[in-house]
Amino acid sequence: MQRMKRVYAKPKAMTEVPFPYCPGCSHGTIHRLVAEVIDELEIADRAIGITSAGCSVRNWRQFDCDMVMALHGRGPAVATGLKRAQPDAVIFTYQGDGDMAAIGTAEIVHAASRCERITVIYVNNGVFGATGGQQAPTTLIGQPTTSYPAGRDPRTSGYPLKMAEMLSTVSPESYIARASVHNVKNIIKAKKAIRKAFLVQIKDSGFGLAEILAACPTNWRMDPVGCMDKIKSDVIAYYPLGEFSSQMKLNPEESLEQSEGENRDRPGTL
């Protein structure tokens, strides 16, 4: 019998430990992209990942490289110290929007302004997932959360933070991009953004950050498919995709902006 060709496998930089995430959660997709990039860049032996508080708090179990757990929001400071001690290591933080855009705002702004040679994977799912769906700094106007069940009202809790844009203004030596994982086409682009966010560090040309728009079906109180549609229609409308600061310009045909007539495949079919 002819052996079947293997066309798809678990990335090497990923352990056998299954994901703990809810069905339809984007964290798993994003983890996989990070691991694929680590494989492709052949950096697993010198990569050090830094975890954050959030649903991904224990993702040291999934990434098969050295890992350090950081406290809520402090990943970029930990990465800064670690990079000084181990300048040849490739260091990445994996942070949610509560972690990076709320409690850890000071740490990320200054790491970006110092153009630290680190890579930040910033997962913007618009809520505090781990603590039960409270409002995040990124929650859209009108979006209900357990903090504000009637929806976010800018008069009481301000406007959603656009971290990629904001950080690009303070980080001249950097690669900062926003991508999404709501369909296959965008997942491929998100991987490119993650790859460049690593490359900018590896080439010692600057700070790297990939903001990834993500779904939290559990706390959005929506089914996974509905979540992907919401990202496409509402979330991207507020958080445009693209590169905001780039030491690593993409070719025009590789642009991260959303294009017309995208195929509608869902994550998980990759």
Added chain:
Amino acid sequence: MKVARQKKDRVIFEKKLMRGNEAIGAGAIRAGCRFFFGYPITPQNELFEYMAQMLPQAGGTFLQSESELSGINMIYGASAGGGRCMTSSSGPGFTLMGEGLTALATAQLPAVVVCVTRAGPGLGRIASAQSDYRLATRGGGHGDYQCLVLGPASSQELYDLTYKAFDLADQYRNPVIVLSDALLGQMMEPVATGHLPRIKALQKEWAVRGKGTNPRKVIKVAPHTDEELIDWNRQLKKKYQMMKENEQRHEALLTKDAELIVVAFGSTARIALDAVLHAREEGIAVGMFRPISLYPYPDKALNKITRQGTRKLLVVEANNGQMVEDVRLAVDGSAEIAHYGFGGGYIFSPDEIYREIVGYSKK
């Protein structure tokens, strides 16, 4: 007392005149500290600036962090990467480091943290005080963790004990606090530096550097399961008990026949010593006990002294009596305890302590 003997010391090693804050920096670099992350605050700025100038010359990294919160977390990262590292602050910043201290202790990462105490509470003022005793010895961060705390009393001790702090931190894989104050920090005294060996890079087998061809390492600040949590806390407890057993340090002077003993640490011990010697000259049977390790408190030695007959202890400190609790626990009812001092911002005169000794000895 070492402080008193200093004048008579034979000069074996060349001494340099150093401000206390600089002596900390010099001791740190001698001990192989190569990473300093900190945020400016008076009265520790001379230390910060010493590191800014000297650490790059020693091939190290100095980085001004955006806050003490970030600073202590940078320490966490550098320590995870195997570096000997230090940060320093004063009360308002030291408070912010509580988060990082509990994390370092939990992840079992060595680090040296210096608090050059100023008078609080709140923003306070930059005048000297010892009012961060409780914060240093009891924590500041959450959970059942414990830092080692050293309380130097001279520029020489700031140098020596900072050096020692790095060894202890590595030995126990635990943060060590050097509790200084504004007075010690600003005071200039001769410091011998050559007697301690110069430490270069150390290999720490547990540090992360990228797994290479080895199995990967994970530095954790949280256990994964309930069982791991229980096991973790048991192990930490064992370590803290070992620290408590083995790391008690103190100095006792004229205690053998003393009816009354002054208990004081740090800069206050320097002032109190004058008062004690004065009272001795006046025929009062007074002695001096100086804890050098503030955690663990040298309770074995103090207990022994009171069990041998000393009936009265006068605790003098520039705070509202934060150390009294430790003294009480140490003597366990075997002596009477009085306290003299208040929340800082004020420097004792030897005369007023002398008057307290006289008054208390007559009671």
